[in-house]
Amino acid sequence: MSDADFLVARLIDQQVNFLHAAERIEGDTDNEALHDLRIALRGASSLLLPLRDHPGLTRLDQAVADLLRRTSALRDAQVLAEELERRGWQVEADKRRQKVEETCRRCMHGRVARRVNAEFERWPTELRRVDAETGLRKLKRRIGRRMERDLQKLREALVLQGGCTNDWHVLRLRIKRVRYLCESYADWLTAKRKLLEELKRAQTALGSERDLSLWCSAAEKDPSLQPLLTTWLVSKVDAQRDVRTAMDRLLKCLDDRRGRKGPVAALSPVVG
Known part of the structure; x- marks a missing residue:
């Protein structure tokens, strides 16, 4: 497997995880969907970190960082709701959880989430273009x-x-x-x-x-x-x-x- 194939395969894994978590947020199926979505975003960000010196490959990284920032406070509120529920404060927990869920769904329909989806789709083609033009020179050594x-x-x-x-x-x-x-x-x-x-x-x-x-x-x-x-x-x-x-x-x-x-x-x- 070439370096480019490895990177594309790993990024697609994170894209699938992201899309699955987004579907769970939309369907309100469980309380871990937002957490899993942020894990997928951080996985993509870590994969992209050593490639930031290639301008054509930074757009997904920027979109991911933006969505992470926008969901940070939501995750904090969700964790607080879980703590309140654990302590038997169900009314306060439900009130906060409902607000988080509503805001999450709006966020996933918003401009930033749509941009992340679009950049996930664009990135493999852009990576292969960079690889064909300049090659991913000494990538493993640079990452080390x-x-x-x-x-x-x-x-x-x-x-x-x-x-x-x-x-x-x-x-x-x-x-x-x-x-x-x-x-x-x-x-x-x-x-x-x-x-x-x-x-x-x-x-x-x-x-x-x-x-x-x-x-x-x-x-x-x-x-x-x-x-x-x-x-x-x-x-x-x-x-x-x-x-x-x-x-x-x-x-x-x-x-x-x-x-x-x-x-x-x-x-x-x-x-x-």
Whole structure:
């Protein structure tokens, strides 16, 4: 299989996942459809990340990023509804879930979702054009270098930002980016299972802490949620402890992988 065939096959997999999740949103069949749709979008984004230096291949990447931004708050609201339901607050959960479902359906009929669909259809032809004209020169090597660079940046972030809760959201984005890159190109990269496990552990811990931070913020502003504020604040302390443990494990894994510990440089902003 050529590199172009591999990329097209992987992208079609994500397109199928996206379309299936979109159909479930339209049919209101389950509560995981939005989550699965965003996973498909992130999978496509990770696959496209090493190809951003080809201008003709960036339109799908931009459309995917736009739809991810537009559905981020919806997913946060959905997770809050699930938490309220778990705690027996069914009325509040149903009220929020209904609003999320209605907004999701409108979003999937909107301009941005239509653009994502159109770019999914266009991208394979554009990739083959780029491959025929310039070739996907040394793509595997470039992706390997990209993974190593992102892992180094992640290590720097763990050292420089790991102790500050205000920086944890950006740190979570770095972890997600390198993890999804490793998973998207698992056939080409040599990331160890231990590394992938620690990336997932840290991402999960940071995600739980972020959810609790959002819920506490919502409870401070919404009188209907204030009875849960103390419970969430206590859980947030536990979640922050879990984050620090997970980050320590991940940093040790990265240091063991490179066989060294050294000084770190200033970090550049996360893009994408």
